[in-house]
Amino acid sequence: MVKPVIAIVGRPNVGKSTIFNRIVGERISIVEDIPGVTRDRIYSSAEWLNHDFNIIDTGGIDIGDEPFLEQIRQQAEIAIDEADVIIFLTNGREGVTSADEEVAKILYKAKKPVVLAVNKIDNPEMRDQIYDFYALGFGEPFPISGSHGLGLGDLLDEAAKHFPKRDTKDYEDDVICFSLIGRPNVGKSSLVNAILGEERVIVSDISGTTRDAIDSYVTYNSQKYVIIDTAGMRKKGKVYETTEKYSVLRALRAIERSDVVLVVINAEEGIIEQDKKIAGYAHEAGRAVVIVVNKWDAVEKDEKTMKEFERKIREHFLFLDYAPIVFLSAKTKKRIHTLMPMIDIASENHARRVETSVLNDVIMDAVAMNPTPTDKGKRLKIYYTTQVAVKPPTFVVFVNEPELLHFSYERFLENRIRDAFGFEGTPIKIYPRERK
Ligand code: GDP
Ligand code: GDP
Numbered sequence: 001m002v003k004p005v006i007a008i009v010g011r012p013n014v015g016k017s018t019i020f021n022r023i024v025g026e027r028i029s030i031v032e033d034i035p036g037v038t039r040d041r042i043y044s045s046a047e048w049l050n051h052d053f054n055i056i057d058t059g060g061i062d063i064g065d066e067p068f069l070e071q072i073r074q075q076a077e078i079a080i081d082e083a084d085v086i087i088f089l090t091n092g093r094e095g096v097t098s099a100d101e102e103v104a105k106i107l108y109k110a111k112k113p114v115v116l117a118v119n120k121i122d123n124p125e126m127r128d129q130i131y132d133f134y135a136l137g138f139g140e141p142f143p144i145s146g147s148h149g150l151g152l153g154d155l156l157d158e159a160a161k162h163f164p165k166r167d168t169k170d171y172e173d174d175v176i177c178f179s180l181i182g183r184p185n186v187g188k189s190s191l192v193n194a195i196l197g198e199e200r201v202i203v204s205d206i207s208g209t210t211r212d213a214i215d216s217y218v219t220y221n222s223q224k225y226v227i228i229d230t231a232g233m234r235k236k237g238k239v240y241e242t243t244e245k246y247s248v249l250r251a252l253r254a255i256e257r258s259d260v261v262l263v264v265i266n267a268e269e270g271i272i273e274q275d276k277k278i279a280g281y282a283h284e285a286g287r288a289v290v291i292v293v294n295k296w297d298a299v300e301k302d303e304k305t306m307k308e309f310e311r312k313i314r315e316h317f318l319f320l321d322y323a324p325i326v327f328l329s330a331k332t333k334k335r336i337h338t339l340m341p342m343i344d345i346a347s348e349n350h351a352r353r354v355e356t357s358v359l360n361d362v363i364m365d366a367v368a369m370n371p372t373p374t375d376k377g378k379r380l381k382i383y384y385t386t387q388v389a390v391k392p393p394t395f396v397v398f399v400n401e402p403e404l405l406h407f408s409y410e411r412f413l414e415n416r417i418r419d420a421f422g423f424e425g426t427p428i429k430i431y432p433r434e435r436k
Contacts, residue, residue, distance in 0.1 A: 003045065003256075004163040007056040007079035009107070010089035011072050011099040015119040018146035019089060020057040023048070023156070042245060043252045048156040051163065054256070056082060061245040069102055076103050078246065080110040082253075085162045087155065088138060092118040092129045096136060104136045113162035116141045117155050122148055171226055176347045179228035179254035180292075181282065182264035183274050184247065187294040190330035191264065192216065192229045198336060220340050228254045244274070248281070255281055259391065260288040260346045260425070262339075263320075267295045267309065267327070271316045279317055286392040288346035288426045289323040292339065297329035322418065324425055346425025351390045354421050359385055363397070366416040373409050380404035383435050394429040402432035 008016045024044040042060030046053055058075035066074065079086045088107060090100050107114050118130045121143035133141040142158060144151035171177060180188040195218070196203055202219040216227040255261050261282040265275055282289050291313060299305065310325055317323070324342050328335040363385045372380035381400040388396050395417070399405055410430050417428065 004051075004053045004084045004160075005056065005082060006053055006085050006087060006159055007058055007083035008087045008089055009058050009072075009076045009079045009103060011097065011103065012059065012068075014089045014091040015146040016057050016059040016089055019087075019117075019119065019144070019152070020044075020055060022146055022149055022152060023055055043249050045256075048153075048160065051156075051160045053160075053163070054253075056249065061243060061249065063243055069099065072099060072103055073106055076106040078249075080107070080112055082249070083112060084164055085159045086110065086112055086114045087159060088114050088116045088136075090116070090118050090133055090136070090141075092121045092126060092133075092143065095129070096132050100136060104138070108137065114138050115155065115158050115162070117144050117151075118142065119144050119146050121145055121151070172224075175224045175226055176260060176343065177226045177228060177258050178260040178262060178343055178347075179258040180262045180264050181251040181254060181278050183266070183272075183278070186264045186266040187330045188264050189229070191262075191292070191294060192227055194330040194333055194336050195227065195339070198333075198340075201340075223344060225343070228257055248278075251278055252281055252285075255285045255287055258287055259350060260290060260343050261285075262290050262292045262343075263323070264292045264294055265313070267293045267299045271312060276316060279320055283319050283427055286427055286429065288350035288392070289320055290339070290342045290346050290425060291317070291320065291323045291325045293325060293327045294330055296327045297332045297334060322424060322426060322428075342425070349423045350392055350426040352393055352421070352423065352426075353390055354387055354393070356386055358420075359387060359395070359417075362416055362420040363413065366413055370412060373404060373406055375404055375406075378404060380409070392427045392429060393423060394431070397430060397432050398435040399432045400434070402434050405432040 008020055010016055020042075024041075024046050042057045044055055046055050056079070058079050061075055061078060063071045063074045086107060088103065090096065116133060116136060116138040118133050118141045121127060121130065122145045127143050130141045130143045142151060142155045144155055180191055182188055195201060196216060198220075200220055204217045204219050204224070216229060218225050218227065263275070263279045263282055265271060279289070279291070293309060293313070299309075306327055309327070313325055314321065324346065326335070326339050326342050328339060330336070363382060367382060372382060374380070378401065383398045383400075385395055385397045388394050397405065397413070410432075414428060414430055417423070417430075
């Protein structure tokens, strides 16, 4: 399902990030050692009553050294491009400012619904202050208070009225959606072109359903794929296109729609911090991951080079130890043929269900081999394990006390499950649950 997207726009200090965090709620990352995932979040999924949607805090996208007004203009443009509904946020304590009017001017031109909110209305006596805001021309202003969490329900109800009616699935179940993410210039577009140009790849046209114009449809060995091309999404001439935050936003949106994410690395440059961040997003989202080392042609090699590079990747991407690594060259097409089979394996494992009885045998053997931990004289007891979901495979372990299942023992169980069933290319999740 494609979720509707809400973007919050408005000049600095009106309370965009406060509102964003309120709406998103406590969604703290469970994997703390992944850089950049929990810090300065600008894009997240959220829920309101029976609505699932995504939300963008455009205020978090800083546009380089542009002057203040230009920055907010560009943030408004991003909202127009990316969102289904725009929440235009203002500050009731300061009244309408010229910067608000600037934002309004840009939003008038948008063919997107705009809901006007007046923030910092912390108590009912302040409600009179919203009337000035009718002048902005977006109808009834919604009084809210980010710090006190007031009025957000009415605001979101109004926003939800404008959500597009999408009750179709993005694609059929048998289609594998994959995306290529990575820093600019690692060769993502070249790689898409190389895949499309491959001899056994048939470029096709999948009919119907909602779809993005820049998605490519291909068939390979009678398997259907959709390639979500983040690089191809670039719009020429937009300044914000080159900012890091914006490319992160793009990547997150592509990841969300993917079964398998190809994390593309430039072999010439090695791994840098930003690569880790990007890979972290894919892992965090629970997607299958294949690491693609591109520009392998440009590297001087001997028989040890590949092993050495692999070792470095493993060292940098500890959290992606399940991801297969493919070395190739989009330019010379060398080893391109190794990619599609890896995508298939990762996708298959991502959707894999294991038999409960076999699973419990594996867990019992694991416990026999390495006794469960104790804490303050109490020992963890594992009663039963069951797989509750796929994409990614998710397991619930019924135990006497969930707190006793420490990270290291959970990791041990994960490794035993992987040893027994494979699961190459996919993260797996394990949750303890108390059984009395
Ligand atoms: P942004 O720059 O638009 O993202 O604004 P922030 O969310 O960073 O908020 C700017 C300041 O306004 C912070 O000091 C917030 O604590 C404060 N603020 C946000 N919402 C409210 C509110 O509803 N009432 C009051 N009184 N202050 C608020
Ligand atoms: P993107 O920004 O990630 O989409 O990267 P592009 O596909 O635009 O490629 C960036 C640059 O790297 C271009 O000049 C490509 O010709 C070059 N490039 C892409 N793939 C390869 C490769 O496999 N080997 C070499 N030597 N250059 C490549």
